[in-house]
Amino acid sequence: MTDPTQVQDHSRARDPFVDWVRQATPYIHAHRGRTFVICFGGEAVADPGFAHLIHDIALLHGLGVRVILVHGARPQIEARLRERHSELRYVNGLRITDGTALACVKEAAGVVRVEIEALLSMGLADSPMAGVRIPVVSGNFVTARPIGVLDGVDYRQTGVVRRVDRQSLMQRLDAGAVVLMPPLGYSPTGEVFNLSAADVARSAAIALKADKLIFLTEEPGVRDAAGALVSNVLSGEVESLLAAPPGPAPHEAAGRPVGFTEDLAQALRAGADACIHGVQRVHLIDRHRDGALLRELYTRDGSGTLITGQSYEGLRPARAEDVTGVLELLRPLEERGVLVRRSRERLESEIDRFFLMERDGLVIACAALYPYPDQGMGELASVAVHADYRGGRRGDKLLEHIQTIARTRGLRRLFVLTTQTAHWFQERGFVPAPRESLPPEKQVLYNERRNSLVFINDLGA
Ligand SMILES: CC(C)(COP(=O)(O)OP(=O)(O)OC[C@H]1O[C@@H](n2cnc3c(N)ncnc32)[C@H](O)[C@@H]1OP(=O)(O)O)[C@@H](O)C(=O)NCCC(=O)NCCS
Structure with a gap:
């Protein structure tokens, strides 16, 4: 009897030329x-x-x-x-x-x-x-x-x-x-x-x-x-x-x-x-x-x-009326412990730190930048892409956008605290750093139980 997995593997033998034509076809039509x-x-x-x-x-x-x-x-x-x-x-x-x-x-x-x-x-x-x-x-x-x-x-x-x-x-x-x-x-x-x-x-x-x-x-x-x-x-x-x-x-x-x-x-x-x-x-x-x-x-x-x-896709600074949409995006990730929980009140007061992407009125991705100008640093926080919209490099676009904004504000480094997404940040140029490298006011707030890893990204600005 034929092993179905083998048949599948065989049919997927890759031909770079064929792959290339297939990849190019939507663009040929579009242009x-x-x-x-x-x-x-x-x-x-x-x-x-x-x-x-x-x-x-x-x-x-x-x-x-x-x-x-x-x-x-x-x-x-x-x-x-x-x-x-x-x-x-x-x-x-x-x-x-x-x-x-x-x-x-x-x-x-x-x-x-x-x-x-x-x-x-x-x-x-x-x-x-x-x-x-x-x-x-x-x-x-x-x-x-x-x-x-x-x-x-x-x-x-x-x-x-x-x-x-x-x-x-x-x-x-x-x-x-x-x-x-x-x-x-x-x-x-x-x-x-x-x-x-x-x-x-x-x-x-x-x-x-x-x-x-x-x-x-x-x-x-x-x-x-x-x-x-x-x-x-x-x-x-x-x-x-x-x-x-x-x-x-x-x-x-x-x-x-x-x-x-x-x-x-x-x-x-x-x-x-x-x-x-x-x-x-x-x-x-x-x-x-x-x-x-x-x-x-x-x-x-x-x-x-x-x-x-x-x-x-409507990447823009968040406004007061976006609080509910951002909360809906973040809640499932907070419940899984991927992100730190933020109350509605806190989010309302910090909404101007957030940037988001919107599609048909739905907030599908967001990230926040908390500047620490005295140290020339900024915290990248709450990076999230809606589960239905992953795989479109939206996380990269958000990161690039935050990096650009941070540079234009004269910041030289971004830091992030993460528990489950370390490799994603490392693959994008963040390097592990000791807790002591955080701004002092952030060190005071460090949550020992959460035990997040610290990563720093040099913006070169
Ligand atoms: C990280 C995130 C924002 C990226 O969204 P995206 O741009 O749509 O990209 P994808 O989810 O398709 O992932 C892109 C790549 O990162 C990888 N990746 C996703 N989550 C990862 C994680 N937790 N750790 C390591 N790599 C991860 C994917 O495997 C993929 O790599 P591949 O293409 O080589 O397979 C999104 O996965 C997300 O919202 N995750 C949950 C929230 C989160 O962890 N935020 C960071 C909090 S500090």
Whole structure:
């Protein structure tokens, strides 16, 4: 007789390729017909691996994504200026575009355009582009105006986006073309303006109500002090993140906090603004990682930093009216001794320490942060995900959110007391610590009978 368990094991022999296709399929369906604005710098164009990136973008087009490419051209512009024994001048972080610089911008934009068009026109039988025909269009889609004179400095032909011709862009996308947008804009006076690619991408994404705005960055995404990727940032947190960057000794340099390059800061700001104006998701992806774009879009985990306007499933600070919902979530865990019991009165007075996730009016996850500013510490408490909603990394999202909030409040370490969840915290960078490392007022309250283990997480802030 056949052993049924053996039959089952055999049928589940894993084929990584088949697994991958199965994992990607929901994303392929979800992204088809969606509009993605993808922005990269001129550095990406100059990279020998640029063809791989463009071919990945061609693959997106093949999978039915409506693609708008926005490119920068700084290295190409600077190279041309050097040939003319000139250079870009910056005042207060803003470049001044004089006549020579503008001539170089136009040349560089033209050359980059031709290179991208050539790569998107490839069709060699043994290349990923075999049998593909992708129309590419460019044009006067962006109306710009000069930045003007600021503090007595005339920025000449450096401009900002005034509006984007949505209708023309839509027509080109509807016709199946990839739209290519250089960092240039035109004014009703017939002038040409040098723009930042991030500004063009942000404005195009907003005008098109794009589903995604993607920045392929020179930096490996937004990293915390330990070098770990910050996978989710809320648009409302971006400014505080830029003002208080992660790192052991934040200090100011050239008027900007150390920790973020100007390009990354620009992408974060443009991304946050796009979110505020209705773009659902903004991704910051390290363009140096081969295939990072595909991984971000077609796998569960992604590989970059996601900026969202709305909290993850309504992740938000708790309010007085949430007390009952939070109690309902915590009670079963308190009864099992996983969490310390909190009375309704105590929860009412401490509800402003809680953050929660909500789905259809039900509180499905929560966590609390109790700051001890004198010690630069914060207690992470009451981490809980409703039993029906586990397995969706909601615990990780809550933890990341609390870590971000703690950093923005200037805290350097988080501690947690736990009896049954030690490994979950350890797997997320918490390390065992003696009771004496707790803030003194917390040591006094330590419950000997409960005998909780203490773990500390260095926030590097
Ligand atoms: C810990 C918790 C918040 C995580 O919720 P989640 O993000 O939905 O994640 P899951 O429950 O799916 O668990 C994610 C991973 O952590 C593991 N995990 C869950 N509970 C764990 C525990 N008590 N100890 C160690 N690992 C645990 C899971 O096995 C899973 O790992 P795997 O994917 O490698 O198998 C949730 O399990 C929970 O609410 N637990 C009860 C409350 C609790 O213990 N809170 C901490 C109090 S100090």
